[in-house]
Amino acid sequence: MSNPQLEIQLIAAIVAVACAIPGVFLVLRKMALISDAISHSILPGIVIGFFITQDLNSPLLILFAALTGVITVILVEVIQKTGLVKEDTAIGLVFPTMFSIGVILIAKNANDIHLDVDAVLLGELAFAPFDRMLISGMDMGPKSLWVMGGVLLVSITLLILFFKELKVSTFDVGLSSALGFSPVVLHYGLMSVSSITIVGAFDAVGAILVVALMIAPAATAYLLTNDLKRMLVLSVVFGVFSAIAGYWLAHLLDASISGSMTTVLGIVFLLVYLLAPKKGLISVLYRQKQQRTEVSLITFLLHLNNHSEKSERHINHLQEHINWQKVRSKSVVDLALKNNMITIDNNIVSLTKKGKEFTGKALDYILTNRDDKIENIKDDFFLFRG
Template sequence: MSFLVGTTLLAVVTALACAVPGVFVVLRRESMLVDAISHAVLPGIVLGYAVTHALDSPLLIVGAAVAGLVVVLGSEWLSRTGLLAGDAPQGLVFPALFSVGVILLSLNFANVHLDTHAVLVGDLNLAAFQPLVVGGVALGPRHLFVMLGVLALNALFVALLYPRLKVATFDPAFARSLGIRTGLLSTGLMLLVAMTVTAAFHAAGAVLVVALMIAPPATALLLTRRLGSMLALSVGIAGVSALAGFWVAYAFDAATSASMAVLQGLLFAAVWLGTRWRRHRARIRGSREAPLPA
């Protein structure tokens, strides 16, 4: 497999892996929690790399995902105390963890060599640089197979728990009355989000991974109100925008991950404007067809 093809596939698979759990994050109105998790996993990544010496190690992904889960559990615990309201708990927990990660990076902890710029926006080309060689044959970027595993895990989680996820997302109280353990289900989903964010961290960084996870589902939500259709549209939008963004970056020698995020943002803006225009036209037609007062 050539480097260009491998990098293209890595871009598409990373976008798909982020879009699947992103659907439920958007529907639960917890989009900014992804930003909190993406920053909080940094110390876990640094410490994990110090042990494994491999940014694409599955053990690193699990360990850093646990660090991301600390944000979710810590924020929920602070909220339950009743002393803080809104998103203040997230604003306290994730900057503290991210600051620890930055300090570890600045001190070059345990000879961990990570570029601060790459941490923030990622480097897709660097993520695809190390190939997986089996029997003397290069099968493609090693990180591609890591992301394929994450995509498969996300798809399996949604497929197995789809009815429970659907009920718990739209009506948590009714789900609890049916005996569904919504708290455990939510924690499992957030752990999956944290693992996905950690795996995509190498390619998209702490900032752009938020766009990859939120933009496609948000765009799909403007087009449909059916969960199945929203999942399909999110995956389609993520794949097309990733492919288009990659080739735009290749043509203009621009940052790959940033180009993908920009394409997703432009697509969302176009759909949003189209939706607003249709609603405006519908209101005009409705006012014209309304009967005159007697």
């Protein structure tokens, strides 16, 4: 592994971590798309900043562009406050307009600047090691490493300093203002940090993939845990993993590094989305099926409880009476049999003692609607779940 390769992976990992931290809060605050809006609308800021500084990595330009990001957020909020359109429409109106202004600014001054819309939108990590930071002739490593390192340091410091304020204001705005942490200040603080991160990262990974690096690790982590600290750690882990795995995938395919980082993120998210133990698609579908059978079982037992006459309890009659399809009624009857709730004698279904007791409790719950009646009912009665 050569030195530039190592440097690229280091930059990618740092960018991923720097994006993941504000990303977690954006996802939790339901503002994930603000990152999309900011990442597009910093374009005019970058162009104007570039006119002034003539250097894509100048800290001044980063501040200037970050300011544009914050202005975007304020603009979205102003439009939203007029009540003329909904929030999402406001976002959808502001950022393409800003982006168009940026594109036109670039097109009109194409001769004066070495700035390409493709480069801004897509970034190119492979070139990052060539832009060296020189301090009095000494090579101090790639410039973007220093820029992103600085951004990361700032956001980690702010995170540690304001962790509990951020936590409270994210989950309970009312409590946070009652305790004296202004949600407005925290909101704009978070927005500023996000803007600066996005501006710092766009050079390496491009404006759209920044969005992936912000949202995807946080969303993946959110599927696995409900604990904020654990979520932060997990999303950092996912970010770093995808940065390094993405680099090697790109190496293998000889394709864009940022694109393959995102692809790895996508694969990780897809796997977690399908397989996460509690909130994954498969376990959700399984649980829904289980619950459907169990609700059917209760309906079935209540029906039995209501009818003492034999004709009502004939197994074929039940099928038409409750109007279930054959397969479902079979699985419900099987479950009831397995749990010793019913006995079938000569095709006549009758409740056992245990079944009667269960139905009684369920009825109690239905009549009183008090949760404590039913809290332990499944553990008490069910050996086998649906």
